[in-house]
Amino acid sequence: MSVNRYIEELVRQDTGEVGHTFVEAAADFMKQYESVFAEEFGADREGPREGRH
16 A cells, blocks of 8 residues: 555545544534524524525
8 A cells, every 4th residue: 555545544534533523513512502593593494495406
């Protein structure tokens, strides 16, 4: 395995772990503050979806 390939693999692994950690933290945040968002923006309101595909 070349050094470049090895570094590429390390970066991919690191990005995957960081990305996974971020998603878990974001999910925990949303669980903790779900009621605050629902109170502020409405529980059934998801925002505009027009033009998004």
